[in-house]
Amino acid sequence: xxxxxxxxxxxxxxxxxxxxxxxxxxxxxxxxxxxxxxxxxxxxxxxxxxxxxxxxxxxxxxxxxxxxxxxxxxxxxxxxxxxxxxxxxxxxxxxxxxxxxxxxxxxxxxxxxxxxxxxxxxxxxxxxxxxxxxxxxxxxxxxxxxxxxxxxxxxxxxxxxxxxxxxxxxxxxxxxxxxxxxxxxxxx
Numbered sequence: 600x601x602x603x604x605x606x607x608x609x610x611x612x613x614x615x616x617x618x619x620x621x622x623x624x625x626x627x628x629x630x631x632x633x634x635x636x637x638x639x640x641x642x643x644x645x646x647x648x649x650x651x652x653x654x655x656x657x658x659x660x661x662x663x664x665x666x667x668x669x670x671x672x673x674x675x676x677x678x679x680x681x682x683x684x685x686x687x688x689x690x691x692x693x694x695x696x697x698x699x700x701x702x703x704x705x706x707x708x709x710x711x712x713x714x715x716x717x718x719x720x721x722x723x724x725x726x727x728x729x730x731x732x733x734x735x736x737x738x739x740x741x742x743x744x745x746x747x748x749x750x751x752x753x754x755x756x757x758x759x760x761x762x763x764x765x766x767x768x769x770x771x772x773x774x775x776x777x778x779x780x781x782x783x784x785x786x787x
Contacts, residue, residue, distance in 0.1 A: 616670030616709065616749035620761040622658040622719060622741065622772060653722020658772065660719055662745050662759075663712040671748040672705040673756055675715060679724040682738040684731075689762075694737060695728055707747070721772065725765060732767060739765035741772060 626635045627642065633655040634642035645654060660677065664670045681695035682688075703715055721741060731737035742762040749757065763772040 614667050615751050616664050616666035616668050616707070616747065618670050618672070618707065618745055618747050618757070618759045619663050619665055620675070620743070620745040620759045621661050621663070621774065622761065622763055623661045623714070624655075624771065625657045625659055625718070626655040628655075653720070653726065656721035656725075656771070658719040658721060658741075659714045660717070660743075660745075660761075661712055661714050662707060662747075664707045664709055666749065667709050668750045669709060670707045671753075672703050672707055672713075673746045673748065674700060674702045675745045676700045676743040677717075677719055677741065678743050680740045680742065681725070681728045681732070682740060684736045686738070689740060689742065694731075697724060703745075721765065732765060735767065740775075741765070742775075 626633050626645065628634075629642060633645045633650055635645050635649070635654065637643050649655070660675060662670075662672055662675075677699045679695070679697045680689055680693045683692040683694050686692050699717075701715070701717060705713060707713055719741065721739075724741065725732055725739045728737050728739065732739050740762065741764075742760070744758040744760045746756045746758050748754075762775040764775055765771070766773050
């Protein structure tokens with residue numbers, strides 16, 4: 600029975616939906632200056648007011664189904680944690696925290712992707728603590744999950760986590776491999 604169960608699980612895992620969630624920058628650094636996309640597929644330079652306003656830090660949450668069957672996206676959570684000086688994990692002390700959970704009822708076909716309609720404004724999250732973050736006294740972490748069902752299990756939702764840390768040296772986000780990140784991953 601154990602062997603048959605193991606084989607059945609292996610078959611389901613090879614055929615099921617596998618959703619990954621990632622933050623995709625909307626703006627790009629081209630030739631040493633920030634650019635935003637135009638509606639025609641080209642890029643235009645950003646003015647100083649837009650850069651000072653943090654427009655270059657806007658992100659899109661993208662869900663990609665890497666599996667062979669559809670995924671039913673249910674909802675997603677985007678969280679911001681500003682870690683206190685010397686704290687190196689999400690379980691440690693925070694000086695600021697904010698959570699946003701949104702319903703996103705969407706059927707995502709196999710090997711397809713979709714961007715959620717909400718723009719993730721990283722600057723809006725971190726602006727209150729930007730001085731401490733820039734001085735490396737605080738660490739800004741944007742993290743969350745996308746919850747979905749797959750056709751082989753329509754009662755136990757699966758959560759696809761994501762975790763990014765803001766790096767002042769690059770003025771952008773860097774993906775942390777796992778939400779249970781190690782000390783060296785969360786340090787700026």
